[in-house]
Amino acid sequence: MKKLFTLFFLISVTLSAQLNIETLTGKALANSYGYHMLEKVCDLAGGRLMGTPQNELGFEILKKHLSDNGLSSYYEEFTSPIWYRGEDKVVMTTPCKKELRASALAYSSPAKIERGEVVYVLSGYEVDYEGIDVSGKIVVISQTRPKGREEMLRGEAIKIAFNKGAVAALFINEATGGKVLCGVGNFKGNPLQIPAFSLTFEEGSKLKRLLENGEKVVMDITSNSFVKTGVSKNLVCTFEGTKREKIVIGAHFDSWDLGDGAADNGHGSAVIFEAAVLLNQLGIKPERTIEFVWFNGEETGLWGSKKYVEQHKNDSIFAMFNLDMPGKVNGYNVMGFDHLMPAIKEITAKSGTYDLSTLMSTAWTNSDHMFFYV
């Protein structure tokens, strides 16, 4: 599938270059530069949360692979809130002792809670607290949205819990299989008012069961995670065009730290890497300048793309392609820019036997295209 996307992009950006499509197809299908780069990044650096040494190392590996393929790239630094995961512990002490598999949500801050009583507050909406005293207690929140209710972000649920007097919030992950969820407690980088964690579905359900059966549940929570303002960077590789007008092709390179970040967003990072390598090999001189950008800090609040847009506010940016987990590509979303549809149809018509027939125009904002878009 990665091959398809590489091909797709090469076709997209080189239509005006009048290159032989078979040449492009052959190059895109016959090479695995992206795979090899990503293998090294995932195996040697691992998860790449912004602000960590793994993030730094991953960028260096990517930069070296670009250099080895004849491409120069440069960092663009920016300052933003950075969240550091510390040693966090959520330990149930009553009715039996068990350290839970818990993962702090980003912007959770240092806390120490001893013998905190635990209360189940359904999905954590304002109405769910009626008749329940949570003052000084730890709340367990289901992430299931009840029928007919508006979707509520975790940050809002944390705010409600804090306003009701709770001292910590524990979210039950909806995915099964012992997984904890990585996520943010807010998008602004402000330290959370109370520590917030994700629990596995299985352990969270056990707590819910105990509490619904009227059992007393008590916990100790220690959190050493913290937020601090610091300097991070995006990586940029530019193909100068004959025009100053620019097309930005971006993918976030940072990932959560509990996995290796191969899918989210190793996929996208590898695809734009390979597209850059092949453009270079093919000697394509684009009309518009093409800027490949590996953004940082997407997972913790879209920091890299926000700062890039600020730093390049005087640039003439014609279009932005965002590749966030492009592993199952089946078409294009023009995000409400309906006038692009004819051009997109022209591109997808070149996709041969690949099915790129899903064409959408649905605006959404939760990835790096957001600040280019609004």
Ligand SMILES: [Zn+2]
């Ligand atoms: Zn992503």
